[in-house]
Amino acid sequence: MEDNLFEGTESLVTPAYVRVARAARRSRTAQFRQLLTQRRLPRQGLDQHTIRLLLDELSGLDANQFLGQANVGEREGRLYSELVRVRHFGMAHGMGRAGDLAASQPKACGASLLVRLCTALLLDALHLAGFASCRHVALLPVATGMAITLCLLALRQQRPSADRVLWIRIDQKACLKCICAAGYLIEVLENKIVGDQVVTDVEALKRRLEESDPSRYAAVISTTSCFAPRAPDQVVSVAQQCQRYGVPHLVNHAYGVQSRRCNGLVCAASRLGRVDAVIFSFDKNFMVPVGGAGVAAATPILIDALQVLYPGRASVAPVVDLFITLLQLGREGFTALLNEREERFVQFKERLAPILEKHGERLLHTPENPISFAVSLRDTMVRFGVEPSAIGSMLYARRCSGPRAVLGTERRQVQGVVLAGYGAHIADYPTPYLNLAAAIGIQAHDITRFCRRLDHVLETVRRRQTSLVSAVAAH
Amino acid sequence: MEDNLFEGTESLVTPAYVRVARAARRSRTAQFRQLLTQRRLPRQGLDQHTIRLLLDELSGLDANQFLGQANVGEREGRLYSELVRVRHFGMAHGMGRAGDLAASQPKACGASLLVRLCTALLLDALHLAGFASCRHVALLPVATGMAITLCLLALRQQRPSADRVLWIRIDQKACLKCICAAGYLIEVLENKIVGDQVVTDVEALKRRLEESDPSRYAAVISTTSCFAPRAPDQVVSVAQQCQRYGVPHLVNHAYGVQSRRCNGLVCAASRLGRVDAVIFSFDKNFMVPVGGAGVAAATPILIDALQVLYPGRASVAPVVDLFITLLQLGREGFTALLNEREERFVQFKERLAPILEKHGERLLHTPENPISFAVSLRDTMVRFGVEPSAIGSMLYARRCSGPRAVLGTERRQVQGVVLAGYGAHIADYPTPYLNLAAAIGIQAHDITRFCRRLDHVLETVRRRQTSLVSAVAAH
């Protein structure tokens, strides 16, 4: 609504009140104007009322919401259910066009505008979190795995003769599947152990690139965010090798945006070597539902190729979620979340240490992993004969979600690749363990409850085994 | 809540009232039970209250909604914004797992259940609409174009030596892009003209398959729903040839589900020939926002391959939209929509005919296309010198969305393929035209408004030209 609309209202309501209210209204308009012109995160997060107003304004620019519209095409954004309409604020046309995922839509001016604004806000958030070198970002309405697949499909057109991807081992199924889905062979680069940590074997990478024909590789994929005791890859070194041998480099930065340290890594790698794209999850970094991923880069080459490659339209829902959340966070809110996570990460380990000691276990020493850490389950297995998976099941049944129990001796074939010590990112990791994370949004009660329940579970299995042993001894 | 919970309430509220209310509650539970056990569309659509209850119940089964949960992983479905939470009913984990898009999720029992139920309801809706041969359907959280790309990626693993797709020409950019995105070459099979219609050149198809090595083709792609004067492909014949030559056959059934006639076609083709998968849009057929597509088939082979191929999780939002809409429609509601569309298709043409006649134009005779039709703009161009695109722009500015103006003489290169007469699906279509559709959900006022505005636009351009001519003559 226009401000002048309210001129007439002074005959209905005391003019002095209207004056103050209109002034307040102009403050809100000024807020919107700032957003539309500066396209940066607001300092303070917006309240829900303001965000709703903005969404309703934007969706009002979409043709399916126009008054007096005549719809005579085959895709007109008609919505049958009011429940569905409300949850999407009336936006029905998704994002993108046949030509380009980032293109404006003739029938969805509002949604198109939203996508542009969200792109700018996300870029600002990435800078705020320390990914300063980022200049371009694509918003993809698919999760991280599929986003990597799309990057690989886009690379195919640049490197038609490549048939494989050089994959620095990380034992998550989706990381292998996203390569196969794109139709590439997987070539594994194994890691090495240093102390408790599993780290990139940079020397092996060098040798591999030197010894083989680099043009066979569509890309090298490295990872910043991973389960301890694996450390983030040495992406700077990897980037340097990729630059040297002219091989594209994709960084799987899945939940790395939440860590300023991980962002620092990709930032340095972009500056000092070759990084074609950094792929990260919306849900894992910005606390939105699963469904979207960002692809960031210092240059627009792969970003543009990606958006042109994408065939047709896509759901705009993940972008709307991100847009709402970024506006609600603001610079201060996002910074607070980042800080809080770091503090809780430290607290979590401090709270666990004495409990572990009591049960003869310990925190593995993984100083380079800023999000995930692991606790040994050696004593539990060796002295009490309890497998890590049993501990995992007991925790799951006690409403602990997230811990991953790793034995480290399993051999598994995934997508045609045989991996020894599956789950541990390396063969022969010396100790079974339980993996934990202090991810963005973790609450104090998550830590408290988990510590109490882990203590109880370890207590229980030990007592049970001990009594079993006593029982056997008694015979 | 359990029914027995209300036993205690009889001390708070008159017992007779509680009794009747509990009986009514049991009717609703019976409705849910029927849904969970029979997994078919309810006869009558459910009201919004009931649907909300069901969604809240389901989302309550997801771990991020549990009471007393301890979240210590890296992806815990945390939602920052309450606005986002509400619009997703608290569901945050998306759908699928690393292993399989159709797999149950340990942290999202409710969403997993919803996906299963929705799959069953969709299958029922397809049967109701005449796609009786369908036995399996995958729900993909991507739109039609990307869904075809995924099908092609899944086919690559079955036919590693294939490098191209045989594409029966349909002039929509996304249809070409979805092939390129998957990394295949496009081989065009041109159409032919019969009367006003553009139809499949079955003979040419036969020749092509006979003359070339069928193993080079990853698939033949045919289309059932298209803009008139193109007719739906003769998918039965295509399917028979595919069977004969052992080539996979994908049917682009984008908005064909809304037409019982189009469904009849794919159904017959599945019975009489080879159809590997039928890809259709959620938004175009079920009036939900852009974002989801279904892949249906009589056998599970490609369906399963697709779901296993998909790397990682995906947004569940498009499935939730479909679920809500199917429940709200019920069998009666969906049937009513299908009937209504057919009636409006006839009405639309009847209403336009006299207007066209008045302006010296006519409906093109396209009896095989049950959704789209076209009106000539020959006189407008030849006598008055007005290009179709000018008519299109004037209609767009008058809030008519959907009409596509086609000149038919344009030559364009799309994704490396040169297409003569781009937009008309064939070179040298004899007349310029305007394309229109009566798609599902079309309202009487869409027709009324459009007819009035087209009449007005044609009137305007003619008068303008006539006065110009008079002006010239006067000199």
Add this chain to the structure above:
Amino acid sequence: MEDNLFEGTESLVTPAYVRVARAARRSRTAQFRQLLTQRRLPRQGLDQHTIRLLLDELSGLDANQFLGQANVGEREGRLYSELVRVRHFGMAHGMGRAGDLAASQPKACGASLLVRLCTALLLDALHLAGFASCRHVALLPVATGMAITLCLLALRQQRPSADRVLWIRIDQKACLKCICAAGYLIEVLENKIVGDQVVTDVEALKRRLEESDPSRYAAVISTTSCFAPRAPDQVVSVAQQCQRYGVPHLVNHAYGVQSRRCNGLVCAASRLGRVDAVIFSFDKNFMVPVGGAGVAAATPILIDALQVLYPGRASVAPVVDLFITLLQLGREGFTALLNEREERFVQFKERLAPILEKHGERLLHTPENPISFAVSLRDTMVRFGVEPSAIGSMLYARRCSGPRAVLGTERRQVQGVVLAGYGAHIADYPTPYLNLAAAIGIQAHDITRFCRRLDHVLETVRRRQTSLVSAVAAH
């Protein structure tokens, strides 16, 4: 938001799309402008999106939604729960001030505006429904009973010596209570029977006013909407007597607004006699939740007195509900509802007649009651010994809500008044009956289901009794 805000967006989205979208936006603004300046029901109802936009705009004018507000008073419209905030669109200050229920609020410019607009829309709706003489209306956030009490309290200040109300008998408890609550004695004017109908005994009214001191009466209360076989009061005659004797006249028009005939009555009465106020329900006439009532009149005297009398603020929720509903209805929607109700009223009786005949019962002949009608239960009671209340209970248990079973021989003391034949509005009504209504919003399925169930219930009791009699006879 201001329209010029979108000027900058043309650098983000294709300018042609922005142009059309801004034009569409201006249409919506024009709609709002018309509403704010003309203050009449829109011809066609507004869609939910538009209504939400308007509500959000209005609530944005309330101080508790201002950006940068400093709240240092004792009542600042703070809302703890986001769930509560959302359902009230952020409006927290209610309506009215200490001084006047209709006064603008300094902290709630938006809500104040909403109340004014709603008053104007309601007036328009009343005119549309045939209450043409209405010039003033107060929106009260209390239901009909309490609204009548408030009218009586307002009358007290005009007539300090009055101690009683002359009440034309209508057997609904709230109608008696609203008089007592105001601290008045009830003086009953009994009705008389004409044919099947219970009608106003106008002669008795004349005598009563003639014989007693009119200044003792705070008011005469008549009723237009009532349960058949009672007919609406002869309000014109009553109004004429009130005028003659100088006694205030309140018309209980509870659910009469939905009937153009009832509105015609109050309209004529206002023109031809004395009507101080016409009280009607929001929920019963406009399909909103219970909670609001309107007080209408041709002159502002009592209306103003009422608003000044009301001590303090009140919930604005019932007004918001009415506002939303009136906007959503529009003139066409409201007219359609009124027409539909009249048609269903006729259908309902037509559908019941043969069923009743089958069971030896009949429709009572009550031609003056346009909303309610009654069916005899004489045969059921006399021949089969089944009391009306048993029929009522059986229907209630079968999810029929609304039917009232009346025996007509009960004697009850209500609020100190003894009423013979309680429930029938008169002593000695000759037949027991069941009372039904075709009220606004009644659906075809309500009629179908009810007819089926009544048939079944009558069948059941007869069969049961017959078999009992046979059993007795067999002995």
Add this chain to the structure above:
Amino acid sequence: MEDNLFEGTESLVTPAYVRVARAARRSRTAQFRQLLTQRRLPRQGLDQHTIRLLLDELSGLDANQFLGQANVGEREGRLYSELVRVRHFGMAHGMGRAGDLAASQPKACGASLLVRLCTALLLDALHLAGFASCRHVALLPVATGMAITLCLLALRQQRPSADRVLWIRIDQKACLKCICAAGYLIEVLENKIVGDQVVTDVEALKRRLEESDPSRYAAVISTTSCFAPRAPDQVVSVAQQCQRYGVPHLVNHAYGVQSRRCNGLVCAASRLGRVDAVIFSFDKNFMVPVGGAGVAAATPILIDALQVLYPGRASVAPVVDLFITLLQLGREGFTALLNEREERFVQFKERLAPILEKHGERLLHTPENPISFAVSLRDTMVRFGVEPSAIGSMLYARRCSGPRAVLGTERRQVQGVVLAGYGAHIADYPTPYLNLAAAIGIQAHDITRFCRRLDHVLETVRRRQTSLVSAVAAH
């Protein structure tokens, strides 16, 4: 839904996941069961998802939400607008019946249950806040002023010969109007000054009751929550006098529930003297929208009378708001709010003190008022000639809401009563002042912003006056 409903789902979703989800579901059911049986505030507040589930369950017990219902009455809870339905969770029948505001409704089992539960929760909250003597509470869907009117109307039936109310002066218009609306004369009991405070003149009260006929008084009305420098009334002494003279005693506890100190007062008064009812606001104490009030007492006499007096049904919306808010607060949340308010009250005064000193003003010393305080504006007026109202207006225009500027020399007639020094609760209060409050929910930024703006306003008026004086002097 019943838990056993999910048994069948194990064929759809991995049984282990269903097991854990069902266990979590049972925890939620247990939470509901506890609520329904113990009827106390939960320790921790419930999340919005749980509250929505509960509301949807309850509203599902109302007849207008039943499946297969046949509605043939005149009030069937039909809702036209889906927007309205959603905001009321489908509850349409309001609360109460003709017979009793607290009675169960045959068509609204769910809403009836909600009202009962809310009553119990409110009682628990009152106890928690220190009003330990409270045993009965009525939930009224009207604000405080009207609630007092209703109490007086209920008292009329107990004391038919009373014609006046003894009102301990408190200068708020609604406090006078609520007496007049009930039809009583107002007899003023003036206050006295002690130090900076305006306090109850208990001696004068004694004399008045002794000298006049107590049966003439319907009630004495005292007040606990008021604007400083008025102190809360000495309700214990008032209660003792009321007991001694047999006069009913109503305590206007409008926003007193938020202060444990004020609650302590009414609690002691109930124990040591006569308190018939304590009336308090929902919105001012529990951060819900304006619209509801509670009437609490140690005995049920007046409470019951009130509920029986109320004629007809009423909106249930204010009770729903309270219900949601109490559940969301829980014991911990409510206690935290109470504590926070107390802390902010202290902080606010500490923050203001130096600013006032700078401008030659001071905090008035009002140690007995725990919510409100006042700052002098004497210097501002005397030395700079600026009236308090000018300061008030400047603050209002700067988005400070709540401050009340009092001159103290105004003489006003309100509802027929002449009050000298209107606004100051007493004639001849020695200093003009500005009144402020730290009410429940006050935020740190309210204090910060207000202090800054007051400083700025005082600065501005002084500078302006000084320059004016200089200008004059210069001439």
